[in-house]
Every structure is written in C-alpha cells, then in structure tokens.
Amino acid sequence: MVTTQSLHLPTGWLNAGSDAQFWTILTQTLLPPYVNTCRWFAGKARQQTGFAVKTVHTLPLADGDVAYLLILEASYAEGIPENYLLPVTFLADHTAHTLSFQVGDIPEKGRIGDVMIGNKTGLLIDAIYDDRFRQALFAAICQNQIISQTNGALTFHRGKGLDEGDESLTSQVLPVDSSNSAMTFGDKYFLKLYRKLFQETNPEVDMVAFLTDESSFEHIPAFGGSIIWQHEQRPDITLGMVQRMVPNDxxxxxxxxxxxxxxxxxxxxxxxxxxxxxxxxxxxxxxxxxxxxxxxxxxxxxxxxxxxxxxxxxxxxxxxxxxxxxxxxxxxxxxxxxxxxxxxxxxxxxxxxxxxxxxxxxxxxxxxxxxxxxxxxxxxxxxxxxxxxxxxxxxxxxxxxxxxxxxxxxxxxxxxxxxxxxxxxxxxxxxxxxxxxxxxxxxxxxxxxxxxxxxxxxxxxxxxxxxxxxxxxxxxxxxxxxxxxxxxxxxxxxxxxxxxxxxxxxxxxxxxxxxxxxxxxxxxxxxxxxxxxxxxxxxxxxxxxxxxxxxxxxx
CATH class of the missing domain: 3.90.1200.10 (Aminoglycoside phosphotransferase (APH), C-terminal lobe)
Known part of the structure; x- marks a missing residue:
C-alpha cells in the first residue's frame, strides 16, 4: 500500500474529475482507512472486499477551484454493496493563506491525508470542513441551480422555508457525529448531508417538503431546500436537505x-x-x-x-x-x-x-x-x-x-x-x-x-x-x-x-x-x-x- 507521505497523483486537481485512475489510486490507498474511521460509515464491522468511486460530481467553488462529490461504493464478502456520499476538496499548501478559514482548524476526522496532486502538495479533506464548499452548496440551493454532470445532474431545489437575502450566511459544521453530516448557516438554517445513499428520494425530504409547501402545518422545521442527483435511467437520489433551525430546550x-x-x-x-x-x-x-x-x-x-x-x-x-x-x-x-x-x-x-x-x-x-x-x-x-x-x-x-x-x-x-x-x-x-x-x-x-x-x-x-x-x-x-x-x-x-x-x-x-x-x-x-x-x-x-x-x- 502506498503511504500518505509518498502518495503522488500526477493529474492536476481541476482535471481529476474525469480521471478514473486518479480515484482508483485513492480507493486503494487513502480512502479505506479514512472511511473506516467515520461515524457515518455503517460497514466497519463487515468483511470488506474493497471500495470503488462509481460516480464523481463536480461542484464549482467561488474562487475558481472545485469540490468533488464522490459516490463511493463499499463491497463486502457477504451481502449487497452500499453507496456513500463523500465530498472532497484539496487544499494546496501554497494557497492556504488565501482561504477564508484556517487549515489548522480542520479536525482530525476531516483530514483524509497529505498528498501531492499534479505538482502541488497539500491536504485532501472531507469538503464539509471547507467553508467554500458549504457556501457553494447553500448558494446553489438559494438559486435553484441545476449543474449538469457526466452522469445526470445535481439539482438544487429552494423551499418556502428559505428567506430572501440569506445566500451569504456564515456556516459551520456541527460537532455531533451521526449517520449523516450537519451544517448550520447563520444559526438560522440546518443542512443535513446524507451519507448512506439509497436508490430513491429520501422520505424525510418528501415529507418535510410536502408539509411545508402543500399545507399550513407550521410545527416542523420548515423545508428550505434539497440537493438531488437526477438521472434519466433511474430514480432520483437525495443527497441533502435544508431546514429552518428551531430553538428548543x-x-x-x-x-x-x-x-x-x-x-x-x-x-x-x-x-x-x-x-x-x-x-x-x-x-x-x-x-x-x-x-x-x-x-x-x-x-x-x-x-x-x-x-x-x-x-x-x-x-x-x-x-x-x-x-x-x-x-x-x-x-x-x-x-x-x-x-x-x-x-x-x-x-x-x-x-x-x-x-x-x-x-x-x-x-x-x-x-x-x-x-x-x-x-x-x-x-x-x-x-x-x-x-x-x-x-x-x-x-x-x-x-x-x-x-x-x-x-x-x-x-x-x-x-x-x-x-x-x-x-x-x-x-x-x-x-x-x-x-x-x-x-x-x-x-x-x-x-x-x-x-x-x-x-x-x-x-x-x-x-x-x-x-x-x-x-x-x-x-x-x-x-x-x-x-x-x-x-x-x-x-x-x-x-x-x-x-x-x-x-x-x-x-x-x-x-x-x-x-x-x-x-x-x-x-x-x-x-x-x-x-x-x-x-x-x-x-x-x-x-x-x-x-x-x-x-x-x-x-
């Protein structure tokens, strides 16, 4: 196995989305040990036979960089494979001073590994800990964006629970470990990123959207929007949802x-x-x-x-x-x-x-x-x-x-x-x-x-x-x-x-x-x-x- 210190991926980060070999190397080196430390990965106790990146979605960031949303397949000796969502960004050492956040503040559980990508050294991280990624997700939802991908499209839906003028709120990752990942925006909205994926829309998104958009029932955190992976050949898959935050004791x-x-x-x-x-x-x-x-x-x-x-x-x-x-x-x-x-x-x-x-x-x-x-x-x-x-x-x-x-x-x-x-x-x-x-x-x-x-x-x-x-x-x-x-x-x-x-x-x-x-x-x-x-x-x-x-x- 290649060690994190010596891992060199020759393709540059901006071109990595279409390079299958790039992701194959990662699934044979850094990703398995990292994923097995994540609270959201449910396959730790099973006999694993390998990981594969089946789909790579590209999300443009405001500074011209990109984040990749990986659909990671985990295979086992027994039972059917499982699919997980892992968004990643690369923080090159020479650009660290230009970021809106401090690389040193990224927790250990968000650090996938030190790598050289193209001719640049840096840190590969879970993108939820990258402020640029969080802002790009939230802005796309606010703007009802549809971003075409090689394999379908990422469709961002804005719900009635999202107020006008809230596109640029400060964000943070909630420290609670669970089967999903949670981010907050302006202490007003809560974005849940679903990690384990299913071959259809998540019932929670369906229910909250219906109650918010089709009824006057106010006693739920209102639906603010969703992130859906759409493809003509199969049912839509839910990747995330935004709701209003509710103050409670x-x-x-x-x-x-x-x-x-x-x-x-x-x-x-x-x-x-x-x-x-x-x-x-x-x-x-x-x-x-x-x-x-x-x-x-x-x-x-x-x-x-x-x-x-x-x-x-x-x-x-x-x-x-x-x-x-x-x-x-x-x-x-x-x-x-x-x-x-x-x-x-x-x-x-x-x-x-x-x-x-x-x-x-x-x-x-x-x-x-x-x-x-x-x-x-x-x-x-x-x-x-x-x-x-x-x-x-x-x-x-x-x-x-x-x-x-x-x-x-x-x-x-x-x-x-x-x-x-x-x-x-x-x-x-x-x-x-x-x-x-x-x-x-x-x-x-x-x-x-x-x-x-x-x-x-x-x-x-x-x-x-x-x-x-x-x-x-x-x-x-x-x-x-x-x-x-x-x-x-x-x-x-x-x-x-x-x-x-x-x-x-x-x-x-x-x-x-x-x-x-x-x-x-x-x-x-x-x-x-x-x-x-x-x-x-x-x-x-x-x-x-x-x-x-x-x-x-x-x-």
Whole structure:
C-alpha cells in the first residue's frame, strides 16, 4: 500500500474529475482507512472486499477551484454493496493563506491525508470542513441551480422555508457525529448531508417538503431546500436537505422525564400527584399530532390533483398481506427469543412472558381477523418513527422532527401508507416507556413492591394515554374519512400497538433484560383489549383459550 507521505497523483486537481485512475489510486490507498474511521460509515464491522468511486460530481467553488462529490461504493464478502456520499476538496499548501478559514482548524476526522496532486502538495479533506464548499452548496440551493454532470445532474431545489437575502450566511459544521453530516448557516438554517445513499428520494425530504409547501402545518422545521442527483435511467437520489433551525430546550422525552420526577418523588409517600400542566402539555401534543395527520391527508380534486405518493388509499389486500407477513415473522422470532432467554428474566417479567406465550393462539386469531375484517378507514403517509424523542419542546409548544421513518426498514417500506394510528401507537408506547423506565429504575423506588409499582405506573400511563388520544381525535371531529368509526379506531390502534410492543421486546431481551417487562406489559394490555373485542363480536372460537391473567397474581 502506498503511504500518505509518498502518495503522488500526477493529474492536476481541476482535471481529476474525469480521471478514473486518479480515484482508483485513492480507493486503494487513502480512502479505506479514512472511511473506516467515520461515524457515518455503517460497514466497519463487515468483511470488506474493497471500495470503488462509481460516480464523481463536480461542484464549482467561488474562487475558481472545485469540490468533488464522490459516490463511493463499499463491497463486502457477504451481502449487497452500499453507496456513500463523500465530498472532497484539496487544499494546496501554497494557497492556504488565501482561504477564508484556517487549515489548522480542520479536525482530525476531516483530514483524509497529505498528498501531492499534479505538482502541488497539500491536504485532501472531507469538503464539509471547507467553508467554500458549504457556501457553494447553500448558494446553489438559494438559486435553484441545476449543474449538469457526466452522469445526470445535481439539482438544487429552494423551499418556502428559505428567506430572501440569506445566500451569504456564515456556516459551520456541527460537532455531533451521526449517520449523516450537519451544517448550520447563520444559526438560522440546518443542512443535513446524507451519507448512506439509497436508490430513491429520501422520505424525510418528501415529507418535510410536502408539509411545508402543500399545507399550513407550521410545527416542523420548515423545508428550505434539497440537493438531488437526477438521472434519466433511474430514480432520483437525495443527497441533502435544508431546514429552518428551531430553538428548543429539550426533546419531549426529556421534558416528560422532568414531569415524572414530581410523580416519582410522591410515590414512596403513597401519594398520586400529576400537575395540571402535564395534562396540558399532553393535550397539546395530541392536538399537534392530529394537525400533522390532517395536513398529510390531502385527497385529490379535479382542480388540484394530489401527488400519488401522498394521495390517501384504502386498506387493500396487498397492504394487509404486507403488514401480516411482517408481523407474523416478527412474532415468531420474538417467541423463540423469549423462550431462549426466559430463565434470565426477573420473576415479574417471567409471569408476563408466560401470559404472553399462553395468548399466542388468541393473537394469531386476531391477526387472522385483520385479514378479513371490513375496514373503511383510509391510509396516508405518516411520520413512521414517532415517539417523544422526535418532538422538540419549545418555550410553549412543540416541533416535530426526523421524518426519515423506521431506521431498520427499507426506503420503499418507509414510504408505504399506513393508518395515522400507527404514529399514535408509537407515541402511546413512548409514554408507557417513560413512566415505566422512571419508576422501575430509580433509587427512590428500590424498596417498593414491584406489583405496587406496576399498578401505580399503570394508573399514570392510562390517564396520560387517554388524555393524548382524546385530544388527538378531537382534531378530526366525527365522522372523518381517515377513521370510519370508534370501532375501527380501536381495532386498528390495537394492531399497531401490538406490532410496536412486540418489536420492542426483541431489543430489550437482547440489550436490556431488566426492561423486558415494559414491552411485555404493553403486549398484555393489548391482549386484554383483544379479548374484549372477541367477546363483544360474539364470534365462537372455543378452541382459543381466554387470557390467563391468573398467572399474574402473586397473592
């Protein structure tokens, strides 16, 4: 391998974009060790077989220099290759004094290596740390530029959230390491550069642009623009997005934790106390959630057709099959995982696990009912990964963030339309986690009987859940096309609550065994409601046992 000290690339930097050999040398020398140090690279733990620069985009800089946006393919011994975005610039030693920033201020994680390119020595860096690159990106978005490339075009879209006259704001890279890269402009805008790329537009950009441009919903960071790689032979690929920055103190998970502290301190004194402003905050979040879904519900009209990607849809057989297959696979894996780890659980979790396993047939009957039950409610695009951590608490309101969808789902699956009750289920489960984690993992409650703690936790959760849900549904009124009636609302909410809690169970068994009781209790709560539906429907299923709640009794 060529060392960084001796690496010499004969082609000059301005001509490197079209020199395949130039990039081949880099992928065999500097790029692999550098990329493997980057937080955004997800393939560190996999057996890598090599890197290749598949596409090079050229971005002109204001001083006549250029930056290159590399589409870097990582290949592995097993599994399909992954594509990553790596923008690069070259800082020649003899021009360092002309830059608008100090080379010495570039952090180690931004330095790819010292090289000689053409007849000039200098430093190859991740371009996000080059002020010229950041300014070129932002200016291109402000100006709605389209920059033709050898392989398609870079298309910069300006959104409604970008104010006039803001093209030349000072910028900086946020120091937080994550799966994407973040830059700020004038402490007013936030530019997210997506690192791992997918063969279609990012759902977050689609969602934020739709909510900003097609609705009056203001409780998101407004869409400021996007960077798209367009090519006639394949779907558009999202490279970045700009949003307005939102001043906030904390997310709603932290805010809820603060409110729960008052409740927690009262529990050992056998006092049940919830401040009135807690209910007010929960009601407000329920209202904002309903308003978000109303904004996403946009049926087509002859004079104003809706983008098919956002048009409401019915519960089709295809959708039911998709959801049932995913849930049945998930359920089988969780049952097996629970059996394998049963002896590692505490007594309370073991009792809950036993009831869950005894209810397997009832759950399967419920799923079968979902396959055939008539449903007239509608499906729309939703947030998809909705919980307290995705809501920022401002001084007196909320702002909803992060519309990328479920992290473990494919991009195509993240764009599937669901009942908005799937988002509601996510928030309800988040509240259940908040109170359970606080009560069962605090020194103040160490000496209290676990069954007593469970009862207290349940009382808080049921009050908060009903407060959120009532405020949410009040936004829509009745009837509303998204929800045929209360019976369908209850049935669909149970479907999504059960799926969410079963999903959570796998994580807790694998990583936090002491928390397994939280999703298990959520599952049991849903199964109790399933049993009520079964009894009210009057459908005879004598071979399916009733819920064995007696197993939960300790006295």
């Amino acid at each position: 904390k997310d709603s998970w932290m805010q809820t934790g603060d409110y729960l502290n008052d409740f927690l301190y009262a529990v050992p004194q056998r006092l049940f106390a919830i401040r009135e402003d807690v209910f007010e905050k929960v009601e407000l979040l329920g209202k904002r959630t309903g308003e978000m879904h109303c904004a996403l519900y946009k049926p087509s009209r002859p004079d104003n057709p809706t983008d098919p990607a956002f048009a409401p849809e019915h519960f089709t057989d295809e959708y039911r099959d998709f959801l049932i297959k995913r849930f049945e696979d998930l359920l089988d894996r969780r049952y097996n995982l629970l059996i394998d780890n049963y002896t590692k659980l505490d007594i309370q979790a073991q009792r809950l696990a036993w009831v869950f396993m005894e209810a397997k047939e009832m759950i399967e009957t419920f799923i079968a009912d979902f396959r055939t039950r008539p449903i007239d409610s509608l499906r729309i695009r939703i947030h998809g990964d909705y919980h307290l951590g995705q809501v920022l608490a401002t001084e007196d309101d909320f702002v909803i963030i992060d519309f990328e969808g479920e992290p473990e789902s494919s991009i195509a699956d993240r764009k599937i339309k669901h009942s908005p009750l799937k988002d509601v289920a996510g928030m309800i489960r988040s509240y259940h986690y908040a109170v359970s984690a606080k009560l069962f993992n605090s020194a103040e409650t160490d000496d209290l009987d676990p069954d007593h703690l469970q009862r207290v936790s349940d009382r808080w959760f049921y009050l908060i859940r009903d407060t959120f849900l009532n405020a949410y549904l009040d936004v829509f009124g009745a009837p509303h096309p998204l929800f045929k009636n209360n019976s369908e609302i209850n049935f669909l909410l149970l479907i999504y609550l059960l799926e969410k809690a079963v999903y959570e169970l796998g994580y807790e068994i694998s990583y936090r065994p002491s928390w397994v009781k939280i999703p298990l209790k959520g599952i049991i709560d849903v199964v109790r409601e399933i049993e009520k539906i079964r009894l009210s429907d009057g459908v005879a299923t004598p071979h399916v046992a009733m819920l064995q709640t007696g197993l939960l009794q300790t006295k």
